[in-house]
Amino acid sequence: MATMEDHATRWFNVQSVPHSYTFPPEKRPGKHPFSTCTAIPIINLNSPEKSDTIQKIIKAGRNFGFFQVIDHGVSESVSTEALNVLKELFNMPLEEISRDAIKNGWVHMGSTSFDIDGVHLWRDNIKHPCHPLEKCMQHWPQMPTRYREVMATYVQEIRRLSWRILELICEGLGLEKGFFEEISQVQFLSASNYPACPDPSVTLGVLKHFDHSFITILFQGNVDGLQVFHDGKWIGVGVLPNAFVVNIGTQLEIMSNGKLRSAEHRVMTNSEEDRLTIATFINPSPNCTVEPAKALINESNPPLYDSFMFKDFVVSSNAFGPYTEVVQTKD
Known part of the structure; x- marks a missing residue:
């Protein structure tokens, strides 16, 4: 039977899930089929x-922390490309991916390099900064x-899409x-x-977590897998053609003084198809003071969150390693 070690350049080409990728029972998604929440x-x-x-955006941000946008102005060809x-x-050999990452300074977290409590996630992942774009591009994959x-x-x-959505949120608040x-x-x-x-019931693509962004814009491709925790249960965010999933992050929850809510979410695996996604995180500037917007604070609506410098929050909480908890509110 195939093992991970037999497939150095295609670690996922296996017939059964190795022990190092098998989560303990309390963290497994179980055998429930993926169901889309309408x-x-x-x-x-x-x-x-x-x-x-x-x-609709404000209501979705308050009730779910997630929504999808269509007819958004981003060409389908841009996302497809x-x-x-x-x-x-x-699909490149892992040695070539690792060599490029080291040479140019971007991050590749393959199956054996990203380890949560002794268990690996069922995914390959790359990360790189995007701002300022012209400077960051020099350190992207060649x-x-x-x-x-x-x-x-x-x-x-x-x-452009993110600022358009944030402007609508701004007006709504x-x-x-x-x-x-x-x-x-x-x-x-x-x-x-x-x-x-081989067995999605014992694996996870991403553990449950909150995003510590203003908003996250996700392109899901054409395969389901994203789940949001809502009303005590996990619900699926279905794939729509040329749609983007918008996720309210903890920083926007704070600045809205709780009028919008960040939602816990995770990624399941799929037994039939590969799933490829792109997430872009719209964050506060490093020197930004994150706190409830003063225009939303009065005697009847006191601040629910402490203020902090975003750059200090990133360092102290290891934010954007995606497994840190939501920031603490005031007592």
Whole structure:
């Protein structure tokens, strides 16, 4: 029977799940089939009724912490090309991937290098910063040769989309125009390859966690796997053609003084197909003071969270290692 050691360059090509990838019973997703929740809002950003769009976003951010956007202005060809070039990268021999990562200064977390409580996640993952774009691009993968050009186009489109969504949120919360754009950046990109798994009931692609961003923009490709914890149970965020999943992060929860909520989420594996995703994290600027927006605070709505410098929070909480807990509220 095949083992991980038999497949140095294709670690996931196995017939059974090795012990080092098998989570203890209390952390396993179990044998429940992936079911899509139809209640998670799908919001058309090109709707002529702007006020209705804003209300839907605020309601979704309050009730679920997640929503999907369609008719968003990002060309399908841009997203498809990004997935294609990432597929080329993940299909490269591991030695070539590691050599490129070391040479250019980006992060590759393969199956054997990312270990949670002694158990490996069922995924390959790369990360690299995106701001400032022109400078960061010099440290992105050089192979495939078109990677930098393709992903720069994608990142620029996501930046425009993210600021558009943040501006709608800003208006919905009653904050001044441009409030978030002045203090936010497209901080980094995280792309993950979740190979088909022999037994999804004992593995996870990503453990349950909160995102410590303003918002996270996720392109899911065409295979399900993302789950959100809502009303005491895990629900699936289904794949929609050319849609983006928007996730409210803990920093936006704080600045909205709890009017919006960050949601815990995780990634399941799939027994039939590989799953490839791209997440971009829209974060506060390093020197930004994160605190409830003063316009939202009054005697009847006191601040629910302490203030802090975002750069200090990143260091102290190991944020963006994706397994830190949500920041503490005031007692």
